[in-house]
Amino acid sequence: GAGVSQSPRYKVAKRGQDVALRCDPISGHVSLFWYQQALGQGPEFLTYFQNEAQLDKSGLPSDRFFAERPEGSVSTLKIQRTQQEDSAVYLCASSLGLAGDSTDTQYFGPGTRLTVL
Amino acid sequence: GESVGLHLPTLSVQEGDNSIINCAYSNSASDYFIWYKQESGKGPQFIIDIRSNMDKRQGQRVTVLLNKTVKHLSLQIAATQPGDSAVYFCAENLTGTASKLTFGTGTRLQVTL
Numbered sequence: 001g002a003g004v005s006q007s008p009r010y011k012v013a014k015r016g017q018d019v020a021l022r023c024d025p026i027s028g029h030v031s032l033f034w035y036q037q038a039l040g041q042g043p044e045f046l047t048y049f050q051n052e053a054q055l056d057k058s059g060l061p062s063d064r065f066f067a068e069r070p071e072g073s074v075s076t077l078k079i080q081r082t083q084q085e086d087s088a089v090y091l092c093a094s095s096l097g098l099a100g101d102s103t104d105t106q107y108f109g110p111g112t113r114l115t116v117l
Numbered sequence: 118g119e120s121v122g123l124h125l126p127t128l129s130v131q132e133g134d135n136s137i138i139n140c141a142y143s144n145s146a147s148d149y150f151i152w153y154k155q156e157s158g159k160g161p162q163f164i165i166d167i168r169s170n171m172d173k174r175q176g177q178r179v180t181v182l183l184n185k186t187v188k189h190l191s192l193q194i195a196a197t198q199p200g201d202s203a204v205y206f207c208a209e210n211l212t213g214t215a216s217k218l219t220f221g222t223g224t225r226l227q228v229t230l
Contacts, residue, residue: 004160033218040125042206042220043161056217091160105151106218108160 002026004109006092012115013082021077021112023092030097032075033106034067037089046090049075050097082116089113125204127225136194140207140221145188147209151218152181152192156203164192164205194226202228 005024013019025032031050035043036059045059051072060067064082069075079086093106130136142150148169153161167174167181167190174181180193190207204225208218 035218042208042223043218045217045219048217059217093160105163105166107163108153110158110160 004092004094004107006090006109006112008112009110010113010115012117014117015083017082018078018080019082019114021079021090021114023075023077023094023109025073025075025092025094026107028096029094029107030072031095031104031106032069033093033095034075034077035091035093035108036061037091037111039088043091046077079114082114084116087114087116125223125225127227129227129229130197131229132197132199134197136192136197136201136226138192138194138205138224138226140190140192140224142188142190142207142209142221143219144209144211145185147211147219149210150181150183150190151208151210152179152190153206153208153220154201154203155206155223161206197226197228199228199230202226 007022011019033048034046036046037043047060047067048056049069052069064080066078089111091108091111093108095104095106098104151166152164154164155161165176165179165181167183172183178195182191194201204223206223207221210218
């Protein structure tokens with residue numbers, strides 16, 4: 001079946017603008033994750049959903065970052081009042097969501113590259 | 118397309134040779150480890166995983182070795198091909214959690230003809 005999809009693939013925003021990034025997980029995957037990847041770095045965890053519940057948001061860098069998954073499928077990552085340091089690739093991943101199983105493999109989407117001018 | 122990992126450590130290998138990519142992980146409580154491959158402009162792609170109760174696991178052309186004593190993970194790629202050129206990341210997951218992969222810094226593998 002289809003993998004994780006993300007849109008838009010590229011987003012350019014002026015400093016101070018709000019942006020919304022969308023993730024469509026693999027059908028049937030209960031868990032959904034957002035990561036931020038700066039150039040030359042590995043992905044860094046932002047937040048995690050199990051169905052519609054946001055169980056961990058410890059990686060969100062500030063209160064300008066907000067994520068939701070209202071119906072337990074599609075998720076949106078919103079960044080308010082964007083700043084230049086927000087420029088990065090934002091990756092979404094999904095997994096089956098085997099409860100409490102740390103071996104639940106995460107499958108990644110292609111990412112959205114955000115550039116803040 | 119855009120480049121991933123412009124300033125990452127680089128391993129250059131001739132086509133047909135074996136590659137070994139190393140990773141030091143940070144948390145002794147981690148019990149699950151994964152290697153991902155990331156090509157330019159794409160998201161990380163799952164390659165192989167290993168649980169902490171194992172020290173070796175083999176896949177097709179790839180082998181992962183885990184040394185918990187020194188918190189070291191390695192990925193061996195047999196008969197490296199040009200299509201293997203990418204950035205490789207190791208990731209770890211903590212015991213009892215289904216979230217929050219922690220990624221290493223990555224290694225760029227360049228396959229020369």
